[in-house]
Amino acid sequence: MPQLVVLLSAEALLFATYRDHEAGFRWAPHFLVAMTMWALVNLLWLALKGAPAGGQVLTFFGWHLFAVLPDLLWSAGRPHDDWMNVFLGHVALHHPPGGTYFWLFLAVVAGGAYAAVLSGWVRARRSELAAGMAPGIGLGGIHLVRPQRAVDRTELGHHRYGPPRSPEIVFLHGLGASYAIWEPVAEQLAQRGISVLVPDLLGFGRSRRIGTTFSLADHATAVVRLVDSSGATAPLVVGHSFGCAVAAELARTRPEHVAGLVFVSPPAFRDGEEARVRLGKRGWLARQVLHGTPAASLMCNTMCLTRGAAGRLMPRLASNVPHAVARQSVEHTWPAYRGALRALLVDNPVPEAIARPRCPTTVVLGDADRETPAEDVLDWPHGAVRVEVWSSDHLLPLRHADRLSELVASEVAARVVQRR
Numbered sequence: 001m002p003q004l005v006v007l008l009s010a011e012a013l014l015f016a017t018y019r020d021h022e023a024g025f026r027w028a029p030h031f032l033v034a035m036t037m038w039a040l041v042n043l044l045w046l047a048l049k050g051a052p053a054g055g056q057v058l059t060f061f062g063w064h065l066f067a068v069l070p071d072l073l074w075s076a077g078r079p080h081d082d083w084m085n086v087f088l089g090h091v092a093l094h095h096p097p098g099g100t101y102f103w104l105f106l107a108v109v110a111g112g113a114y115a116a117v118l119s120g121w122v123r124a125r126r127s128e129l130a131a132g133m134a135p136g137i138g139l140g141g142i143h144l145v146r147p148q149r150a151v152d153r154t155e156l157g158h159h160r161y162g163p164p165r166s167p168e169i170v171f172l173h174g175l176g177a178s179y180a181i182w183e184p185v186a187e188q189l190a191q192r193g194i195s196v197l198v199p200d201l202l203g204f205g206r207s208r209r210i211g212t213t214f215s216l217a218d219h220a221t222a223v224v225r226l227v228d229s230s231g232a233t234a235p236l237v238v239g240h241s242f243g244c245a246v247a248a249e250l251a252r253t254r255p256e257h258v259a260g261l262v263f264v265s266p267p268a269f270r271d272g273e274e275a276r277v278r279l280g281k282r283g284w285l286a287r288q289v290l291h292g293t294p295a296a297s298l299m300c301n302t303m304c305l306t307r308g309a310a311g312r313l314m315p316r317l318a319s320n321v322p323h324a325v326a327r328q329s330v331e332h333t334w335p336a337y338r339g340a341l342r343a344l345l346v347d348n349p350v351p352e353a354i355a356r357p358r359c360p361t362t363v364v365l366g367d368a369d370r371e372t373p374a375e376d377v378l379d380w381p382h383g384a385v386r387v388e389v390w391s392s393d394h395l396l397p398l399r400h401a402d403r404l405s406e407l408v409a410s411e412v413a414a415r416v417v418q419r420r
Contacts, residue, residue: 032103034064039110046117048301050138050334120145128212136212138335140301149210151218156226157206158199159183162190166231167197168412172223174241174265175286175340178205178328181240184401185408192409197235199226201246203336205328214339216249216347224254234259236411240397241265241372242340248353259415260360261353262408264396265369268354268376272345278371279341289341300334307331321398354382361385362411364404366392 038060045053053059125135127147136148159179160167169189171182179198186196200207202222203214211218223246227235237258239247244266251258269275280287288296303310307330314326354363354377363385365374371394377387388407392399 029100029103030067031064032100032107033067034060035107036103036110037066038063039107039114043110043114043117046114046121047140047144047305048298050136050140050144050297050301052118052121117145123147134212136335138297138301138338139212139304139333141304141307141333143209143304143333146209148212151202151211151222152225154210155229156199156202156210156222158197158226159186160230161186161196161198163193163195165195166233167195167227167235168232169194169196169408170223170227170232170235170237171196171198172237172239172243172246173198173201173204174239174243175337176329176332177240177325178331180205180322180324180328181395181397182238183324184322185397185405188401188405189409192405194409194412197227197230197232199223200331201243201336203339204332206331208331208333208336212335214336214343216245216343216349217253218339219246220249220253223250224257227257236260236262236408236415238262238264238408239266241267241394242344244350245344245348248349251353251358252349255358258359260411261357261362262411263350263354263361263363264404265366265372265394266350266354266363266377267344267348267372268351268380269344269348270351270376270380275345275348278373278376279344286341289338290345296338297334300337303330304333321395325398351380354380354385357384360411360415362407363387364396364407365389366394366396366399368392369394369396 038056041063042053042056042059121144124143124145124147125137128135131147131150131153133148133150136143139148157179171179171186173179173181178200182198186198189196199222202211202219207222211222234257237247237250237260239245239262241264244263247258247261247263251261267275267278269278276290279290288299310330311327314329315323318326318329353361361384363377363382365372365377365387367374367389369392374389378389390396390400390403397404
């Protein structure tokens, strides 16, 4: 309300600056130009940031000043110069056909579009609050106007492989990935008659519309709910990269749900600073996220808006991985990606799970892995776990699907023998 009072007062003063015979001719198109630009910029901000911009009422007056500035300068005795042609007021009055009616049409369309999207955003966030969730601030794309589903009422998107019985293995993917990275391994295990469950973690893949907060505890809760509903009791949990952190969190907080762990390329960072260095090697976007720059939010939400095109482009840019894996690399939300990285900075349970395991644990490392180097584990106390180092980069599930399926199958067989 205070901003509205200031705006009305400022508009009255601005109107008074027009000469009487010019007011009706110039004030209206200037006002409509300002409304059009204000609506378009705020719509773009909402789409890219996932939340409305602040100070919108006063921002509108700023756009109006920008539109009217050439006339204010002329009224003050300043002759017209070419540089004034870029100002919106000059463009509005001299170039488009239709004059005021043209800008009235644009203002109605732009203002209506912004009002529709903003009201949809408000309804979605209120729906999330009503469901007992934190509002999904920062969600882009279709998530702007569609509420996220509650974790305690919705199962994670997932794929099942092998016989239709209780899963013996649960695979968890890493950052910027989905179930697809485990598909080659899961299919081979299915051929061995082993039942496998591969979920998409919160905010990733088919689980993009589930949850508004993405801590390790949130991920663990969602995985446990899926495991329980699948009929599994205590499966072997296999994680890749960030999935290892979720697996370690499961073993730490829900040990009754984990028979054993297999960490593949685990992020065994000593502290937050080392995590920043290592995770920064994932690329420019990861570095922007780690430093909390506005560019990260803009880039991720731009990808949300253009996810279809980005998904078709990624197989060309990442030709060293299967097309399905490349396409799925853009199937995540900005808050989910950011939350996963922050979890590794603040409370990474992997080093503790390796040094003092709560259940039988195997660690598989790649000797050419730059993102999670083998040395991070080998230089850490690891005498209580089984460690193997293979010739590979970070993408072990893709580079050694045969070997990993053999290792995981042997782990399952060993647990069957132990139960007997």
